[in-house]
Amino acid sequence: MSDHTAPLRNNALLDVRNLAVEFRIFQGVVHAVTGVEFDMHNGEIVGLIGETGCGKSVTGFSLIRLIRPPGRIVGGEIRFKGVDLLSLDDLQIRRIRGRELAMIFQRPMSSLNPLFNIGTQLTEVIRLHRVHQRKAARRLAVESLSAVALPDPEGILGKRPFELSGGMQQRVMIAMALACDASLLIADEPTTALDVSIQLQILKLIRGIVQQRGLSVLLISHDMAVIGSMCDRINVMYAGSIAEAGPRDRLIRHAAHPYSQALLKAVPELNRSEQGRLVAIEGTVPSLLNPPAGCRFAARCPRVHDRCLQKVPSRVQVGPDHFASCFYVASTVEAASAGHSTNLPNAGSLGDAAKNPKEDRC
Amino acid sequence: MRGKGTRSYVLYAMRRSPLSIVGITLILAMTVLAIFAPWIAPHNPYKVSMGDRLLPPSLTHPAGTDIVGRDIFSRIVYGTRLSFRIALSVVGISISVGVLLGALAGFYGGVVDLLIMRVTDGFLAIPSFALAMVAAAVLGRSLNNMVWALALVGWTWNARIVRSAVLRIRNSDFMLVQKALGASSARMIFLHIIPNCMGPILVQASLQCGLTLLSSAGLSFLGLGVQPPLPDWGLMVAEGRTYLPARWWLVTFPGIAIFTMVTGFLLTGDGIRDIIEREVS
Numbered sequence: 001m002s003d004h005t006a007p008l009r010n011n012a013l014l015d016v017r018n019l020a021v022e023f024r025i026f027q028g029v030v031h032a033v034t035g036v037e038f039d040m041h042n043g044e045i046v047g048l049i050g051e052t053g054c055g056k057s058v059t060g061f062s063l064i065r066l067i068r069p070p071g072r073i074v075g076g077e078i079r080f081k082g083v084d085l086l087s088l089d090d091l092q093i094r095r096i097r098g099r100e101l102a103m104i105f106q107r108p109m110s111s112l113n114p115l116f117n118i119g120t121q122l123t124e125v126i127r128l129h130r131v132h133q134r135k136a137a138r139r140l141a142v143e144s145l146s147a148v149a150l151p152d153p154e155g156i157l158g159k160r161p162f163e164l165s166g167g168m169q170q171r172v173m174i175a176m177a178l179a180c181d182a183s184l185l186i187a188d189e190p191t192t193a194l195d196v197s198i199q200l201q202i203l204k205l206i207r208g209i210v211q212q213r214g215l216s217v218l219l220i221s222h223d224m225a226v227i228g229s230m231c232d233r234i235n236v237m238y239a240g241s242i243a244e245a246g247p248r249d250r251l252i253r254h255a256a257h258p259y260s261q262a263l264l265k266a267v268p269e270l271n272r273s274e275q276g277r278l279v280a281i282e283g284t285v286p287s288l289l290n291p292p293a294g295c296r297f298a299a300r301c302p303r304v305h306d307r308c309l310q311k312v313p314s315r316v317q318v319g320p321d322h323f324a325s326c327f328y329v330a331s332t333v334e335a336a337s338a339g340h341s342t343n344l345p346n347a348g349s350l351g352d353a354a355k356n357p358k359e360d361r362c
Numbered sequence: 363m364r365g366k367g368t369r370s371y372v373l374y375a376m377r378r379s380p381l382s383i384v385g386i387t388l389i390l391a392m393t394v395l396a397i398f399a400p401w402i403a404p405h406n407p408y409k410v411s412m413g414d415r416l417l418p419p420s421l422t423h424p425a426g427t428d429i430v431g432r433d434i435f436s437r438i439v440y441g442t443r444l445s446f447r448i449a450l451s452v453v454g455i456s457i458s459v460g461v462l463l464g465a466l467a468g469f470y471g472g473v474v475d476l477l478i479m480r481v482t483d484g485f486l487a488i489p490s491f492a493l494a495m496v497a498a499a500v501l502g503r504s505l506n507n508m509v510w511a512l513a514l515v516g517w518t519w520n521a522r523i524v525r526s527a528v529l530r531i532r533n534s535d536f537m538l539v540q541k542a543l544g545a546s547s548a549r550m551i552f553l554h555i556i557p558n559c560m561g562p563i564l565v566q567a568s569l570q571c572g573l574t575l576l577s578s579a580g581l582s583f584l585g586l587g588v589q590p591p592l593p594d595w596g597l598m599v600a601e602g603r604t605y606l607p608a609r610w611w612l613v614t615f616p617g618i619a620i621f622t623m624v625t626g627f628l629l630t631g632d633g634i635r636d637i638i639e640r641e642v643s
Contacts (some may be wrong), residue, residue: 094546124553
């Protein structure tokens with residue numbers, strides 16, 4: 001694969017190259033992730049968007065080496081602060097997890113041990129990674145709870161998980177993840193299980209922490225409004241690989257890959273006119289058990305050619321820091337701008353919607 | 363809702379399950395007997411008095427006397443201490459072993475699981491009382507050896523129960539979170555998994571106390587367990603059985619004692635299960 005980002009690689013916080021993850025099951029080998037490449041810098045929010053089963057969560061889990069059997073990382077490189085995470089032994093990776101690389105999950109309601117109060121669980125993490133004395137750890141726990149804007153942090157320390165709402169629990173999870181000053185947070189659909197008004201609060205909180213601490217966030221979501229409002233750069237995933245990657249505004253305005261274009265057409269908008277109906281993407285995601293030979297989007301692509309069915313397209317640069325894996329990028333970009341006025345949401349309107357995801361979803 | 367709330371919840375759940383109250387009351391009564399035995403027992407349980415042999419129940423000897431004139435009621439009262447000692451040590455050992463092996467099998471899965479579970483299958487394939495008899499006979503007849511023999515046959519069910527509880531908890535979200543936060547396997551097993559299995563473990567421990575007492579009475583009856591002159595109830599039944607039916611008190615009162623304590627433990631176990639299941643649903 002061509003490597004246009006070579007100059008950036010040295011100072012990247014996270015650099016993922018050619019990642020491949022397989023699940024060996026009874027029916028055969030599922031190629032959940034193939035050839036995923038992206039990088040992240042300090043203080044950046046990078047989005048990973050795609051539909052269910054496209055491998056975005058698997059990618060997130062591999063970064064922190066949490067893929068469980070029958071899953072296995074079979075190839076590639078994950079460089080975090082220059083260290084290849086895939087070459088570390090169990091003890092070394094454990095020291096990085098929670099201390100430098102933290103992750104929050106989809107269901108905050110079941111992410112805490114129901115038996116113990118918040119204080120016990122929070123100080124446990126702090127004592128594991130940062131300070132050993134109980135008192136100091138407790139002080140840090142209070143600090144980290146106030147950092148996630150929870151009222152009465154002292155009181156919350158004494159509460160059990162079931163006494164908190166879903167939004168509060170997700171705040172506690174963020175506090176736990178950041179209690180040891182991690183420099184990269186992987187947020188796997190952090191707001192999917194929460195109701196929309198709470199979603200907005202949590203997203204604002206994450207953005208605020210990024211601005212305050214220079215934290216980097218990998219935001220995984222299937223929701224274009226969330227990704228569009230939060231991220232500096234966006235990676236669009238399809239069937240286990242990255243279809244398109246680029247800066248937020250460019251990608252939304254000038255999507256080059258037919259899949260990203262279709263995805264953007266499927267975003268609902270409040271002020272959409274009668275003619276601008278929501279467009280669904282025809283067909284279904286190909287099985288990753290026996291993936292098709294050529295481009296994985298070929299079966300659903302409106303601009304499919306013979307070549308697409310035989311060869312996997314390589315990454316092509318389509319603009320500054322903007323890449324797409326498609327043979328016919330140039331023609332699709334033209335086609336997209338031609339069809340722009342009719343059914344592609346323009347970046348302006350999505351930007352508005354993005355600033356207010358609550359309104360967008362109602 | 364900590365402390366006080368939990369306590370009032372337990373009281374509420376207990377009221378809804380009257381049998382658990384009966385069980386807990388029986389065990390508490392037995393505990394009182396064991397602790398205050400020297401004050402409650404009217405006579406020295408070991409004191410032989412050939413002049414008072416085989417006396418029927420009376421005011422001085424509420425449960426009569428045995429073949430060497432020892433007061434049966436006093437022996438039963440002191441016997442509670444022995445019974446608690448046997449039940450708690452057997453269950454303590456077999457729960458510890460069972461929890462440890464069950465947790466390892468459930469947590470690691472694969473070869474570890476296969477190995478541990480096949481060993482427990484092996485034990486379960488042999489009738490446990492027969493195995494305990496053989497073990498007690500081979501180790502030699504004594505109280506401690508009987509404890510080891512009963513623990514040897516007792517841990518297998520515990521391991522199976524804990525393993526299935528661990529399997530349920532292992533894949534829960536908070537275990538994944540713990541792993542993502544950098545917790546080691548030992549930390550996950552001992553700090554998060556085992557505490558979350560305490561419900562089934564407690565139920566099993568209580569039921570096993572009851573069943574252990576039955577087996578120990580059986581072994582002592584056969585002469586493979588507690589040795590004379592200790593006031594063991596099973597042993598007392600064995601000693602008195604040749605005088606049935608004329609001297610019925612020799613066997614009846616120790617029998618009632620065994621029945622009461624076993625029932626107490628079994629009902630308590632059922633009661634704890636009721637409380638836990640109500641909480642889950």
